[in-house]
Amino acid sequence: MDELLTDNAAPRAALRRIFGFDAFRGVQEQVVTRVLGGQSTLAVMPTGAGKSLTYQLPAVMLPGTCVVVSPLIALMHDQLRAARANGIRAATLTSADADWRETMDRYRAGELDLLYIAPERASQPQFRDLLQQSPVALFAVDEAHCVSEWGHDFRPDYRQLRPLLDSFPDVPRLALTATADAHTRADILTQLGIGDDGLIVAGFDRPNIQYNILHRDNGLRQLTQLLTKHAGPGIIYASTRRKVEELSERLAAVTRREVRPYHAGLSSEDRAANQAAFVASENMVMVATIAFGMGIDKPDVRFVAHAGVPKSIEAYYQETGRAGRDGDPAVAVMLWSAGDFAFARQRLGELEERRQPGERARLDALAGLVETPACRRAQLLRHFGENPPETCGNCDNCLDPPRVIEVTELARKLLSAAYRTGQSFGFGHLQKVLTGADDERVRQRGHDQLSVFGIVEAEEARLLQPLARALQARGCLVTTEHGGLALGADARAILKGEMPVVIARPPGGGKSRGRDRGANPDGDPLFEALRALRRDLAAEADVPPYVVFHDATLREMASRKPRDLDEMGTISGIGVRKLEAYGEAFLEVIARH
Incomplete structure (x- = not known):
């Protein structure tokens, strides 16, 4: 065994024999080498980089069983099928498994390479007692960001894993995640008892994904264009169950593709049937709430679309990362509106006070990604602490650079109009005041007598709406409970001329920009x-x-x-x-x- 652990040729030979690959990708070999050497590790690897291989390969090579903690039963069963197809002796121990007695007997007999378990069961004393009855080779904690309160998918049960890990002090720990900023990474290392020297960050770039972020002017039409342009399986995320049902019905009708819904309001049977159909499909589209996706290890998803803004950049990265896991070209499209950000900022007030600053920072970062006229990928990667090139050549802003316009003076006029009209009127009314419209409602309120009345010329007027959207996304204009626009963060700095405002002229037509790159040979x-x-x-x-x-x-x-x-x-x-x-x-x- 000592020879096995020190000979780099042995892992490569096993890689070829089990998975059929001649070489490791990215940091896979670095992680596998540490695991085989008994060193605990936190590996931050982008979705599609082959995280599961970093514990599946050692599980076959090391004596004993690798125990994998995974957050969702569907994800476990998906990985179980793939492992068994490669000849790996694997089993799950979940509430959905009728063969749990047989699985426990196989573990005791040393007949399992991999044993998948949910965090809720892993933290129970009975499970710890079971593990004492046969050698454990490795603890692998998948989706490890769930252990951190700073993570975007915090799961309290993950916090209970440390006692289990500490009761096997000689067994190495491998934590895996695709989405963890520096703060979250530090918390994972602490919570799972992994030393700082055990951190491996592979980078967050997914170069095969083309990022497109568009203002939503007609969501159904824009999504129909997406489905028409891109064949293959796809996921569309919508914010509510009602929106999921509405979009799935209408897209199925207008595109003649198989489109199914997925949300928590469906029966468990319908959810399972729709998920199974999607996993098996080669061209189906799933319209879903964010409840769908983490449990899907489907490599050939060709596009992921957001019908509205996601919760955060971390959530956006994770959800778009479900596209193109096979390394082939894929597309990510986000459709946004100023109303999405206004609603999200209102919801901040409903959170516990201690969570509000962190969530506000996340929302501001997402607004920056939406607004930027520069490279989307560079903005995304900088959020995760990387120093990427200024352009990527595979996002909407790189493929079709928008014209950048300096609108600081126009922003001051718009904010002044909001302030002088009492911070209680919507954009339509402010637009009429600023352009000097002959409007009875404006005259009734005496707003035609204000100094801001008629101060915006026709040439500038067409920029008012995209400017208002940008200011709302940034939180400089906020929506009141009655639908009016009031001054928010940084508005004062803009009014005093201390902060410049630059926006990108939005592309016409709302079409997805960029080239259509098919993954498979057409008609072969x-x-x-x-x-x-x-x-x-x-x-x-x-x-x-x-x-x-x-x-x-x-x-x-x-x-x-x-x-x-x-x-x-x-x-x-x-x-x-x-x-x-x-x-x-x-x-x-x-x-x-």
């Missing part, structure tokens, strides 16, 4: 035949198609056309187990073409 009969075989084999095994092979593996097959099992075994993504199970069937299809 061999590729389509391989996909058809994959669908049949997946249905026969009752697993999603991607568990058989990813699209990238099928593309390489179609391109290289292997003639025998030896050649097939050199294709990326085909390990020994899958070669034995599926190799001959795919060779037959290739031979026919």
Whole structure:
């Protein structure tokens, strides 16, 4: 075993044999080496970077069982299918498993490489007693940001894991997350008892995802354009159950694609059926609340859209990260309005007072991402403490740079109008005052006698609405309970000329900008035949198609056309187990073409 742990060739040989890959990606090898060396580690790796491999590979190589703490049953079962397809001895111990007695017996007998468990059960004394009955190789804590109150998905049960970990002092700990800023990372290290020297940050960039952020002028039309332009599975996030139902029905009607809803108001049977259909699909769209997604390890999602603003940059990063996990091109689209930010700022007041500053900072950061005329990716990565290039070449602002306009004086006029009219009127009324409109309501209130009446010329007037949206997103203008606009943070600094205001001229038409980059060969009969075989084999095994092979593996097959099992075994993504199970069937299809 000492030779195994010190020989870097051994992990690479196991990687080829089990997963069919010739090389590790990113920091995978660094993390695996630490785990095999018995060192506890916090690995911050972007979604799609192969976090699960960093504990699945050591689980096969090390004596004993790797215990994986995971937050959702659906996520555990998804990873269970993928692990078993690669020949890894894996099981889950959850409330949804009828075979729990058999799983416990297999653990005691040392017949499991991986045992998945929810944090609620992991913290129970009975589970600790079970673990004492057979060697534990590793504790892996997935979605580790849930342990931190600073994280955007705090789960109190994760805070109860430390006693379990401490009762096995010689077992290394591996914490994994895709979304943790510096403050959250420090808290995870403390809560899980991992030393500062155990932090590995791979970076947050997902270069295959194209980011597009658009003002929402007609959400249904804009989403219809997205579905028409981009084939393949997709997720659309909406803020309420009613919006989910409405969008799923209307998009299904106008696009003729299979579109299903997912939210907590559906029965558990309907949720399970819709989720299973989505996981198995190659072109379905799921319209969902944020309740959907964390439990989905589907690699071939081609687009993620937000029909309104997400909760924070962290939530946005995690939710958009569900696209393109296979490394192929994917698209993220956010549709926003000033009303979204106004509502979010109102909701801040309902939170506990100690949480308000942190949540306000998160909302301000999200507003900065929405407003920026510069590279979206650079803004996103800087939020997570990185120092990226100024441009990425794969976001809407890089692909079609907006014209930047300095509007400080116009902002002062708009804020003055809000102040002088009593901070109780909406944008429409302020616009009429500023442009000197002949309006009875303006005259009745004497607002035609104010110094701000008619001070905005026609050329400037068309910039008032995008300026108002930008000021609301920043919180410089806030919506009152009666729908009026009042002065908010930084408004005074703008009025005094101490803070410049710059906005991007919004693109016309509200269309998603940028190139359409299809991931798969269009109309290739061999590729389509391989996909058809994959669908049949997946249905026969009752697993999603991607568990058989990813699209990238099928593309390489179609391109290289292997003639025998030896050649097939050199294709990326085909390990020994899958070669034995599926190799001959795919060779037959290739031979026919």
